[in-house]
Amino acid sequence: MLSLHISASSGVPVYLQLEQQIKHSISSGLLQPGDQLPSTRRTAAELRINPNTVARAFQNLERDGVIRTVPGGGTFVGEAAAAGQGLLKSEKLRRLRPLANQLAVEAAQLRVVREDVARLLNEAFDALHSSTDRSRKPKSSATAETDS
């Protein structure tokens, strides 16, 4: 069972917290393509949050190709190839930019040079890939970036 945690007082919109946690569960292999997600209503009741908020998170995830909804049949984790498929590269980069800015600010604050930050980022990518490889079959070529 997928465990989600909401911190209402963190100030981060609840639908964003849900989106991030589901994306994280998928990239870490906790959820795999084809896995069923609990319904909007059940998720809302379990987390004691507004069902409209859950619906908003699910809609955004579906728009991004992360999950897919079968009418009357539930919500499932999408195929890895479908994730982000509908997005232009410029939009993907726009979403990542705030995180990059934050990383640059923190690094400058700690006087860490950019080569070390780049190394850190590479290590994070490696860790992510090895953890998904362990829990998932090797990626097919279909998962490769197609719109670069």
Place this chain on the structure above:
Amino acid sequence: MTSFAIQTRSLTKTYGHGTRKVCAVDDLSLNVPSGSIYGLLGRNSAGKTTTIRMALGLARPTSGSLEVFGLHPFDDPDRVTVLQQVGYVPEDKGLSVGTPRRLFETNRAYYPNTWSDALARTLIERLELPLDTPGLKLSLGNKTKAALICAIAQRSPLLILDEPTIGLDPVVLDTLLSILVEECMSEGRTVFLSSHQLHEIERIADWIGIMDCGHLMLEGRLDDIRARFRRLIVSGTSLPQSGPSIVSTRPSGRGTEYILQQDPEAFAADLASNGATILDSAPLSLNDIFLELCRTRDGKEVEA
């Protein structure tokens, strides 16, 4: 097109005359969308209960308009139709005579078409309410439970709850939140509740309105409000002290702390392009937002 369960336009209510005139609700324009959980927040005597009483036709506005499902609750014959569609938990929770069992039997007689015995039984069990204790001997928490069960089991399309969490322990409170989300939202009901328990409201509400001294300070979808408000810590020279997006500024170390209420990214980008350094940018909790808005208002009144 969004329809509204409750809508007010320039609603005003004053009590008393001359020098003793008190303006409880002042030019209030609220929009409570159908199917939402709407949290009306405010300090003591902010005008929440007066607004609720007007929505039920228990008080007549001095000026302005108020509609519940497009009907006027203080005029006959609309009044009866409105009351049929509203489940109400009053501020004082009532129940000074009789037992919860008697209360439920009376209420069932008022709502013969919609009252659900099965739902009432489920709620009594989940909230652990003793049925045969006289009202005088019931704790505040148990009176609150009785009033809540009464209002929810009559299955009206609109629930108006005035301070519904008073006296409830954390376990019962958690159950209540779950009940409001499950039982009420699944049937597309609208829940309009007043509170100062910001943590609970922050979880379940999708819309909030913040009132202070009879005025509406802020209204909107909670997630949008969260995205609009931000705390920014900036260092630099000749920083702006006021502007449409600034709620307050105060010195913070060698920098300045801003509380922003709209377009925080644009504001930060503007400062950065003028040579300032953004040291920190963090979201605000509903509690922070509430304190900032109500505190700023106090400050302005002292100055004036």
